[in-house]
Amino acid sequence: MIIVMKPGASEDQVQHVVDLVRDFGLKEHVIHGTDRTVVACIGDKRHVDKSAIENASMVERVVPVLAPYKMASREVRGERTQIRVGPRQFPLGGRQVGIIAGPCSIESREQILLLADVAQKAGCIGLRGGAFKPRTSPYAFQGLREEGLKLLAEARARTGLAVFTEVMSIEQIPLVSELCDVLQIGARNMHNYALLEAVGKADKPVLLKRGLSATLEEFLLAAEYIINAGNEQVILCERGIRTFEDYVRNTLPLAVVPELNDKTHLPVVVDPSHGTGHAHLVPAMCRAAVAAGADGIILECHNDPEHASSDGAQSITPATLYELMPVLKRIAQAIDRDV
Ligand code: PEP
Numbered sequence: 436m437i438i439v440m441k442p443g444a445s446e447d448q449v450q451h452v453v454d455l456v457r458d459f460g461l462k463e464h465v466i467h468g469t470d471r472t473v474v475a476c477i478g479d480k481r482h483v484d485k486s487a488i489e490n491a492s493m494v495e496r497v498v499p500v501l502a503p504y505k506m507a508s509r510e511v512r513g514e515r516t517q518i519r520v521g522p523r524q525f526p527l528g529g530r531q532v533g534i535i536a537g538p539c540s541i542e543s544r545e546q547i548l549l550l551a552d553v554a555q556k557a558g559c560i561g562l563r564g565g566a567f568k569p570r571t572s573p574y575a576f577q578g579l580r581e582e583g584l585k586l587l588a589e590a591r592a593r594t595g596l597a598v599f600t601e602v603m604s605i606e607q608i609p610l611v612s613e614l615c616d617v618l619q620i621g622a623r624n625m626h627n628y629a630l631l632e633a634v635g636k637a638d639k640p641v642l643l644k645r646g647l648s649a650t651l652e653e654f655l656l657a658a659e660y661i662i663n664a665g666n667e668q669v670i671l672c673e674r675g676i677r678t679f680e681d682y683v684r685n686t687l688p689l690a691v692v693p694e695l696n697d698k699t700h701l702p703v704v705v706d707p708s709h710g711t712g713h714a715h716l717v718p719a720m721c722r723a724a725v726a727a728g729a730d731g732i733i734l735e736c737h738n739d740p741e742h743a744s745s746d747g748a749q750s751i752t753p754a755t756l757y758e759l760m761p762v763l764k765r766i767a768q769a770i771d772r773d774v
């Protein structure tokens with residue numbers, strides 16, 4: 436249920452509505468829009484006297500939210516949410532499309548600094564790199580862990596890029612929050628509700644990847660866990676889903692982008708690297724993602740893909756990234772955006 440206040444409602448009038456909502460045992464989220472304030476109510480509505488709220492002063496209307504995800508829903512917040520990331524506070528979800536590039540895993544100081552310089556020179560807004568890696572095999576490279584995070588922080592200080600890295604468990608959150616800008620929840624952890632609630636208590640933006648076999652509704656309900664725990668800075672990331680198809684590692688369903696833009700106010704980022712698994716498919720999927728209305732792209736880039744510790748096959752080279760960026764800019768401009 437959302438309570439839409441009339442334009443010009445005072446803080447006291449909003450507070451009065453909040454008090455009523457609490458009296459009915461509901462939890463409130465107050466959203467200040469450009470011209471009006473909305474009070475979203477979460478909880479069991481069976482004992483709510485809707486007319487008592489409707490009669491409060493400066494209440495325009497009370498409307499039910501039909502989607503099972505509430506705070507993530509476009510019904511609750513009509514305007515798109517912009518999430519500012521990194522030292523330069525780039526607004527993901529604004530007019531400009533943000534490109535984030537970097538290796539799957541941080542492998543060494545030389546490697547991450549080199550790729551940070553590449554990303555910066557190419558015009559990216561962010562640098563990605565895994566320090567804690569969720570590998571399918573326990574014998575595969577697991578990441579440089581804390582040392583990797585420190586190298587990422589060094590790359591950030593050197594370039595001013597926003598740094599994105601995965602947090603795999605609750606214990607890692609304080610350290611990752613201290614050293615990085617955006618906490619990535621990997622596809623394998625989209626259903627880890629304890630972890631979602633824990634990043635919901637962190638004060639950093641979260642990049643939430645869609646689970647390998649999650650429906651859109653499950654994806655948005657995972658975002659709802661984070662928002663409901665107190666963190667409204669959720670960036671959704673489509674990274675491909677598992678299908679019967681085997682010429683790609685995952686199938687990248689780009690229709691998700693306009694569908695999410697319709698259903699939610701949260702920014703949507705596409706990962707064409709995990710979404711295809713093959714470097715030669717990545718540039719075309721980046722072009723298509725921008726054309727489809729994505730707010731950002733997160734891709735894997737490596738200076739020596741053949742010797743990468745993880746995901747070399749899907750990592751584009753710096754030369755490909757340099758060629759791609761001006762093309763993405765032209766596509767963005769064709770739909771009144773920019774890169
Ligand atoms: C990654 O970003 O390197 C990664 C492991 O992604 P995903 O969780 O989407 O598989």
Ligand code: MN
Nearest residue numbers: 539735745746
């Ligand atoms: Mn990877």
